[in-house]
């Protein structure tokens with residue numbers, strides 16, 4: 224996949240076209256900024272730490288059935304993603320009061336928020352990202368009511384997963400920001416999930432392990448980012464992190480890895496096509512949606528050795544999870560009763 228023309232330069236990322244229609248390359252740069260660009264620096268390796276952590280989390284979220292724009296890594300700081308029609312909303316989920324919530328409202332820093340608080344801001348630096356509410360979102364035609372529900376559901380699902388995941392690493396996910404976009408009318412998680420966009424506190428010491436270290440000059444930013452990346456690395460066998468932290472060897476195989484994934488995807492596509500033909504069905508006629516499912520199946524095959532439905536949660540119990548190996552035990556009934564299976568793979572003719 225070749226890097227094409229520069230489409231957009233943000234404060235910390237650049238987005239390039241590629242030679243494949245609908246696929247973009249996002250470069251995570253070493254630039255770091257805070258206070259609407261009022262504070263700026265360049266920190267070596269920061270881009271690759273954020274890219275690696277984002278890639279890891281997007282992958283895991285995809286396995287949990289959240290649609291994300293993530294396709295793969297080209298190298299330690301460049302990610303391939305689906306081109307989305309971005310929604311100009313910053314979706315923030317808060318589990319603990321901190322940051323602007325504490326500055327704006329009468330609540331003490333560190334107060335647990337149960338249920339979590341979702342805040343949506345209009346993404347516009349010139350207006351200092353003003354806060355929205357549901358009615359404003361509808362009035363400004365940023366999202367339809369159905370899409371708004373979907374965004375909130377996804378935001379809470381991502382929060383549940385990330386909170387548990389970070390908890391298992393001895394880190395509290397205090398709050399974080401997401402951005403969503405649309406792909407063929409479907410709501411898809413985009414942008415990044417990194418130390419720049421999350422607030423993370425060490426559960427034992429209370430130390431910040433995120434961009435607050437930079438915002439408020441609390442210490443060595445890169446060593447805080449490295450700590451998070453290393454903890455994540457220790458938790459799994461993720462290639463992106465290994466490459467990006469430089470702890471292990473770099474990842475020059477990144478491109479090849481994507482290629483071999485492509486091959487597996489082709490194989491799976493042939494297989495599901497044959498199966499659909501046998502059953503007298505067809506595959507999802509929307510090519511991009513179909514490719515999201517095929518990619519999910521390929522990832523599961525690579526990671527777990529089975530083509531688990533990408534739209535369902537694995538229990539971790541191999542026996543139990545046999546029921547969700549594609550074609551899963553539910554699909555026939557779903558195609559018959561709803562016209563398509565839950566993963567939007569098989570469709571009635």
Ligand code: 5GP
Pocket residue numbers: 313315321322323324398399400419420421422434
């Ligand atoms: P706060 O509203 O407290 O400043 O931010 C809440 C959470 O959202 C924090 O984790 C913060 O890092 C993230 N966040 C809010 N606005 C932005 C933004 O413009 N860019 C990034 N990267 N993260 C943001």
